Amino acid sequence: MGIKIDRDLCIGCGTCLGACGSGALELSGDGYAVVNDNCVMCGMCVDACPVGAITLEKDGGESDISAYHGVWVFAQQTEGKILPVAYELLGKGRELADALGVTLTAVCFGSNVQQPEKLIHAGADKVILADDPKLGFAMDLPYADLLTKLIRERKPEIVLYGATAFGRSMAPRVAATVKTGLTADCTILEIDGETKLLRQTRPAFGGNLMATIICPNTRPQMATVRPGVMPALEPDTSRTGEIERLTGVEIPDTAVTLLNTITEITGDNxxxxxxxxxxxxxxxxxxxxxxxxxxxxxxxxxxxxxxxxxxxxxxxxxxxxxxxxxxxxxxxxxxxxxxxxxxxxxxxxxxxxxxxxxxxxxxxxxxxxxxxxxxxxxxxxxxxxxxxxxxx
Amino acid sequence: MKIIVCIKQVPSTNEVRMDPVTKTIIRDSRQAVINPFDTYAIEEAVRLKEQLGGTVYAMSMGIPATERLLRDAMARGVDKSLLLTDRAFAGADTLATSYALSLGAAQLGDFDLIICGKMAVDGDTAQIGPELSAQLGIPFITDVCEILEASEKKLRCKKVTDNGFAEVEITLPALITVSKDINMPRFPSISGVRFSLTAPFRSCTAADVGADTERCGLTGSPTQVVRSFTPDRSHKAQPLTGSMAEIADAALKIYEEVR
Incomplete structure (x- = not known):
């Protein structure tokens, strides 16, 4: 998927450079327009090009939703400790995975994450763990980039996030990057018996209205759930499963730098x-x-x-x-x-x-x-x- | 500094009317107000302008009557407005809305900073800020409660985290969302009101901003509302009666049972 520029047609006029709002187009040394990483695929250059040299190609492969399998839970940690909402999501995730007959995977990023096997005990079949000093403090951009990469590679059909301050911040960045839907603060999640779609029910208008939402044509189907809404399963220490530790993960520096953290007294929340x-x-x-x-x-x-x-x-x-x-x-x-x-x-x-x-x-x-x-x-x-x- | 503030028109009450056919919310301009969280975004943008110089734009995607609210923002220190209004934008979820807003931002050109309210009080999703940042491919910080230092190149901000606060620095151009304790919004000044009444106003259609209509509005929204209902509030609370001492005993018994 992306912008394609036909070199046989491009006359190097530069009109597209002015039309682009993201600074994603430049003229190459040999006088042709080229697209850089800033491109958001908005297609404005396509319309601006006077000679029709630019096209926006949609990737047929990626939009094929049947390639997506499995339920993922993003397991947030703070200072290496997995948050309770992760276990709550796994309780619901187990139910959804069983209804679909697929595996349940917990995805956890952090530094020195303690007891990842607890995610298995709470219902996961598998844990994907990225453990790196650079992931110690949950930051939106590196986390979103890494999760986006994993979603594109491994294609889960459902991804659940805790609606914590961090979850509500990172999940929409992921959603808009992979161009799928995200339903905030769901209170009911269930699999539709016929269509096998995830039915996501959430309050709106301050709880005056409940809406059931589906995401039929794009994948993954993604939802956030507030802490305390879904019950966790009783931990079952006899459960076993694979803990895959990601190696060679590159976490590039981003335009956001953490200078300092102020932890309020634990439990003061x-x-x-x-x-x-x-x-x-x-x-x-x-x-x-x-x-x-x-x-x-x-x-x-x-x-x-x-x-x-x-x-x-x-x-x-x-x-x-x-x-x-x-x-x-x-x-x-x-x-x-x-x-x-x-x-x-x-x-x-x-x-x-x-x-x-x-x-x-x-x-x-x-x-x-x-x-x-x-x-x-x-x-x-x-x-x-x-x-x-x-x-x- | 060129700052864009995104604002949303929301109903002044939470009373809801639904369109029974499309199952989307009927937006009625009569009682609309600026989303309260966005008023903090407007104020913060105007303060940054007063400190560093520059221009503040207010941008919204909405029905034509949203002009009134954008003009209200102009009475509070905003210099210019852009309204994205087109039937093609109607029924948008957060992905389609953030797409439209990204085109609006591109239309306004080389901005340094976009400020959004933390969330809107009608949808409560808090997704537009982060999604818009992704559409534009710029960095973002959510839940900013204080801007500690600002320059043309960088912002140093205090933000709310799950267990306290963090101090972060972000390189511009960037997007931030602001929480409600960041400032106390000002009232419109008389000169501001005068300015807002006569200032030129710009609105754009989907075609004006070069939107792909397949990515706009209901068509461009990956999520679909299949059912809306008002929650059942018919349940009756069980009364605890007697003397206050008896009531307290009953309450303590419940406490022992549930803890």
Missing amino acids: ITDYDILVVGGKGVGAKKNMKYVKRLAELLGGNYGVSRPLIDAGWAEYKHQVGQTGCSVAPKLLLSLGVSGAIQHLAGIGGAQTIIAVNTDPDAPIFNVAHYAVVGDCIEFMQEMIAKLEAKQ
Whole structure:
């Protein structure tokens, strides 16, 4: 696939150089137009050429989707440690691979990646591992380039990514480079019994609408899934599989240089907690935030807040739960004095159990909560704190 | 410095109306606003211009009425606008949209920097920035929360990562997406509003930017929506009642069960 310039027709006029928006065309020493690596195959030079010397060739081989087989999961790591979302994706990936009767492969890039066999235990048949000091910190460009290369060589039919900050950044770069679809933040993934296509269901409009999306004509079919949405399988240490360590991988320098990383205290990320205490406007005053924090601490969890509290300066942005903050998926979420604006509800859909406390019996939060307490959240927190402290 | 800001028209509410035939969203210009995340992109571009000099372009792909929002951006410090509008662009997914935007950027010529909001609040995909960078073959950084140093050649940025922040340097031309804590967008000035009302406005069709219509809109979109539905919200929460002490006991029992 690419731009082809017919030297028999080219008159070396240079019109195409001006038409190209990517700086991908130049005149060779002998006076013909040539294409360089900047080409995005937009085809603008094709129309600009006054003598019809330029054509955009589409590769028949690459668009042949029957050549694509197998399910891949991109397993993200941080400091050599594989993130939990990788195991969650493998749980779903196993189901999809079994429905298609194909293999499940985990693809992991990093430096000194610890225990890659855990990916096998979590359901993978095979692991492709690129272990290189240059891959230690997850950077979009080298990761996307390497993954794109592997996808082009080995042609998986499905690739799943965790919708982490990094996954949401790298996966679309890969998608647009291999020119395929990518469905963000899927909550349901299933194989269509008849067509064998991946049916990808995701919320949009802050969760007001669910859409099921397919990618019928290009491969791979790619999706991101938020952490905490899919359950991981129980690790099965008796499972065996091949761990292929890529050798001779060249990781060229890119135009982006990492200067420094600032790791926040591990576990300070509210998405990492099984228990979350989330305060809303009903908390009433900044001084009452101490109850929210204390209750979270006693329950062994962390605290979050709805957006108005961020705007009021009662908590830092990293504690914001909702569409413009974090989406969370804890085992238990205590929602205290949160009315439940749609943007907030969009961020708590993954919670397994929600206990909501609000003085307004008609608050929308009760439409998604599992347990409803109509009452004052401060009183509730004080009572909970007293009981938990008494137990200590 | 030549900076392009990509903006998207989004509904001001999240109330959704669907076209039952094409299963795509009916976009109604009456209540449209600039995607909130893009307002931070506009502000950051204007600040860079004020610091380094240059021109800021606002670009959007959308219905003709998007002109109003591009003019609003011009009231906030943007110098020029480009609207890509054509029926051929309709129904585009992120790949087809980023393709169209890449042609728009090419049309504007030698840019140094493209700034996008981190994501749009209607689709929530956060894919356009990275996909556009791939279409143009330029480097990118997502989730930038602070520009620490800027020159005509390079940007030094602080970005949000999964476990904290990273400081990265990027060689221009490049694309960045910005998070909402990067700045506080300004209000339009009176002179800005005056300028925006009378400034020349440019819109292009698919043919104007030399688009391959096979790669635009619904036709050029690899993903297809096969079903849309409103999620079931009919479930009833189980009430916890009694004195607050009894309620707290019940809540602690649930906590013990699920932890």
